[in-house]
Amino acid sequence: MGSVSLKIGDGTARYRRATIFSSAVHLLMLASVLTTNLFALYAFTSAPSPSSAGPTLLLHHGAGGGHGNVSVISEHVALIVGEIEASQRRLHQIERELAGYDTFDPVKPSLPSELKLFLARHPLPLGRDARSGITEMVASVGHSCARSTAADLLRRYMSYKPASPCPVDDSFLPQKLIAKACEPLPRRRCLSRPTAPAATPRLPFPQSIWSPGIKNPGAGVYGLDKLIWIKHRGRNDFLINDVLALGGGGIRIGFDIGGGAGNFAARMAERNVTIVTSTLEVGGKPMNEFVAARGLFPLFLSPTQRFPFYDSVFDLVHTMNALDEGGAPALGQASRTEALEFLMFDIDRVLRAGGLFWLDNYHCADDERKRLVTRLIERFGYKKLRWVVGEKVGTGKMQVYLSAVLQKPARS
Structure with a gap:
């Protein structure tokens, strides 16, 4: 009874003396282990009766007796061990392939x-x-x-x-x-050629927002749109001023995924909010050049890539239909649930606690897609500040659209 103390530095380690009860427990555990081992030894070495033995055991039964049982068990154990070793070799091979260790041949003549x-x-x-x-x-x-x-x-x-x-x-x-999933692109050591004459003047900001001075690359969402987020066009449309009010005045920097011509960034710039716009060359149009000519920040980035930003840096993340692009292993292929989850986790990573995720007029191809996106969003525990599911006429039929403003929770 009692205890023994050992002083080490500033801490004290205490060891309780063994009691009669603890000793009895230890003896009981030891007896249990010995009994279990004896039963296992008896099971492996005893010869079964002819009526209960299976066909496989009867083949080995005879003069050998219990040795036939041990032989059968050994064969099964050897097969299991072989399968485990084969699985381990396959896992190591997959690991090497994913790391590019075996899939890349540096002496292949066709590679640059x-x-x-x-x-x-x-x-x-x-x-x-x-x-x-x-x-x-x-x-x-x-x-x-x-x-x-x-x-x-x-x-x-x-x-x-x-x-x-x-x-x-x-x-x-x-x-x-x-x-073709070749991203990020390989580094190059060549001199780029300008797409426009060096003497082409750039208009000052903010005049360049709506008069960039270069050819408009398209129309609608891929070109200049001076009414979007300013005037209601349907029940799924949220106005920028209303969303900024939901942020409580704490929105200063944001990220627009798949932002086309940068209209969202332009509207935010008018309200002193800096927006980084990721965009591809949609339909063969020079979108990145166009966004830069407006005095905004373009980022040549596919939603399938990991975002090149540190954790919790954005007050706002905005996207329209980039969930479909981000849910594909490469652009143009069918969406995958796993890839969509990776995209949502990356959105959650770059968004600060209390920040807003604005899913803007996301086109749900069918009810199953709507349920999938809804369940995925709800898994993150975001607070639904705005959530509207409505229908619009598109391509001659009614289509379902989801708009939401969600607030990231502060996780412990």
């Missing part, structure tokens, strides 16, 4: 020399990895560019001599490579 330089292997600083057997380190990105689906585009994209002008036969090659 610039890509080989970028993806060259380097010895591990501490030698061979005991678990995977890997001895070299490879680049963590860019391996999808070496696959056959993107090989021809890649050769055209990197067909230049270092320090010489970049090829201009197809200005949308980067977009095509992104559509």
Whole structure:
């Protein structure tokens, strides 16, 4: 009874003396272990009766007696161990393939020399990895560019001599490579050629917002729209001033995913809110150049990529139909639930606690898609400040649209 104290630094470790009760418990546990082992030994070595033995055991029964049972059990154990080892080898192989260790051949003659330089292997600083057997380190990105689906585009994209002008036969090659899941794009060592004369004047900000001085690349959501978010066009339309009021005056910087021509960023800029707009060259139109000419911040980025921002930096994240693009492994393919989850987790990562996620007029292809998106959003525990599901006429039939303003909770 009692205790023994051991003083170590500023702390005290206490060890209780063994009591009669604890000793009895230990003896009972020891007896249980011994009994279990004896029963297991008896089960493995005893010979079963002919009536109860199965066909497999009867083949080994006879002069050997219990040794036949042990032989059968050993065979089963060997098979199980073999399957486990085969599964481990397959998992290690998958790991190596995902890391690009075995899928990239640096001596393959069809690959551009610039890509080989970028993806060259380097010895591990501490030698061979005991678990995977890997001895070299490879680049963590860019391996999808070496696959056959993107090989021809890649050769055209990197067909230049270092320090010489970049090829201009197809200005949308980067977009095509992104559509083949070649993202981020390989580094290049060529000199870009301007798409507009160097003497072209740029209008001052904020005049450039609605008069950028270059050709309008399109119409509607992909071009200038001076009424969107300013005037109600349907019950699913939220006005910018109303959403900013929901933020309590704390919205200063935001991210617009798949923002087209940057109209959302333009409206926010008029209210002293900085918006980064990710956009692709939609329909062969130079969207990034157009957004920059308006004095706004374009980002050539697919929703399928990880956002290049630190955690909890944005007060607002806005998107319209980027959920469909982000839910695809590469643009143009069918949406996948897993990829959509990754997109939502990345949105949640870059949005600060208390920040707003504005899902703006998201087109639900069917009821199942609406339920999927709804369940996924509800899993994050966001507070629904605004939530409207309505119908609009599109392509000759009624279509369902979801609009929501959600507030990220403060998680412990």
